[in-house]
Amino acid sequence: MNKTALRTRPKTGPVQVADFAPESMIELRGVVKRFSNAAGEFTVLKGVDLTINRGEFVSIVGKSGSGKSTLLNMITGIDHPSDGLVVVNGTDIYTGVSESQRSNWRGKNLGIVFQFFQLLPMLTLLENVMLPMDYVDMYDFDERPTRAMDLLKLVGLEKFANKLPVLVSTGQQQLAAIARAMACDPPLLVADEPTGNLDSRSADTIIQLFELFVSQGKTIVMVTHDPSLTSRTNRNIIISDGELINETISRALPQLRHRHMLEFTRIAETRPLQPNEIIIQQGQPVDYFYIVSKGEVEMLVKDQVVSRLRTNEFFGEIELLQGGNSLTDVRAGNSPAELLTISRADFLRVIQESPITAEALLKIAQRKMEALKEDKLAAKP
Incomplete structure (x- = not known):
């Protein structure tokens, strides 16, 4: 216009x-x-x-x-x-x-x-x-x-x-x-x-x-x-x-230095999601770090929702930092959502330059792993 x-x-x-x-x-x-x-x-x-x-x-x-x-x-x-x-x-x-x-x-x-x-x-x-x-x-x-x-x-x-x-x-x-x-x-x-x-x-x-x-x-x-x-x-x-840092990135990863936040801002890609759209299937490789920028996503074990992630929360860091395939199914919630995605190579390169962020993410990953183990036990018949 x-x-x-x-x-x-x-x-x-x-x-x-x-x-x-x-x-x-x-x-x-x-x-x-x-x-x-x-x-x-x-x-x-x-x-x-x-x-x-x-x-x-x-x-x-x-x-x-x-x-x-x-x-x-x-x-x-x-x-x-x-x-x-x-x-x-x-x-x-x-x-x-x-x-x-x-x-x-x-x-x-x-x-x-x-x-x-x-x-x-x-x-x-x-x-x-x-x-x-x-x-x-x-x-x-x-x-x-x-x-x-x-x-x-x-x-x-x-x-x-x-x-x-x-x-x-x-x-x-x-x-x-x-x-x-x-x-x-x-x-x-x-x-x-x-x-x-x-x-x-x-x-x-x-x-x-x-x-x-x-x-x-x-x-x-x-x-x-x-x-x-x-x-x-x-x-x-x-x-x-001279550039504004994406506010979702700065809220999700406050430990990052500004120059690293800016780098993520420049390389992050936006992925819109339809309601209930599958993002990752359990057992598949994880090639991206994901941050929820709009709406929410659900993490499922045996078709049972075990966790919901909302705006400024992230996932994929466990598999990227510790190796292995996806531990859960991940899909969009019941409403349209949006993700910021950063490739495995770019994520690991920037995180290696920020030891404080790497340490914080590892602690978060460990807590998620412990919670996931409990959820899997609860999901067993």
Whole structure:
């Protein structure tokens, strides 16, 4: 379908895009970002596809130089993609849009929280929170101080409203920055290492606020290095070398290094399954490592279901690691399902490079073997 043909208002600023699902807050399609310097051209983002739905709390992680800040800049409209489409809150924010138009759109549609707060030092906390309302001319002039104070109350800073940023703690400055980001009641909040300069107690306060906003229907995208924070988000998106790692792979094999996750992402093939479709028969060779990406699969002994595997669970590792043919029949459940498949050679090659993952998989395989022996005994007539 031609996306351009579905756009409206092509000459007056950000355009609406009609062919994305209404529940999507962020849609990136084939986003590429190239930079040039004296050493030549290099590509930071390499054809990123990403969908984030409304009301999700998403963390983005990756090593330094992986492209996560550049990805964030694509979403916020701070930088331009070299290729690809970026749609935020139903709006194409780059096609035929001037910087001033995009800046005005950004002020009304998203809030940004930076690691170093970016509060204006000559303004009080109250004035800092009012500033976005003044910039995009939202709310009546007389209403703005009241709204700003309500937001400072929400983050527990009403007693410091008339103080300059330098006179409050770093944690309080970040709380004020969050209040400022919510000044225009945006549907999307983007945070770049929002707790990077805070102690654990202040960081927990920030995350509790984010959880509150999500419960109210806001969408939050947060870049962080802190595993204790990623565990509290709905999704954890990993970027490595400018590419997104398949989320099923990262959830199924969290012990893998990012570069190995990325390698599996590149080589994994998708296999759709019809209800009750046979995947492996007992006694047959196992040539693939399988991860359930949708639906569920059943493992059977003598036509009796002994185990069900659901999304992000895997099978085939016992036979690949320990040798031998399939120990059970494996089939799709009663509904359509989908697998990610990785060949024996590729699986063993990557696992040999990751001793921690190999050890973890061997322990899982041993537990499955013990459970299977018990199931086989129970299945005997």
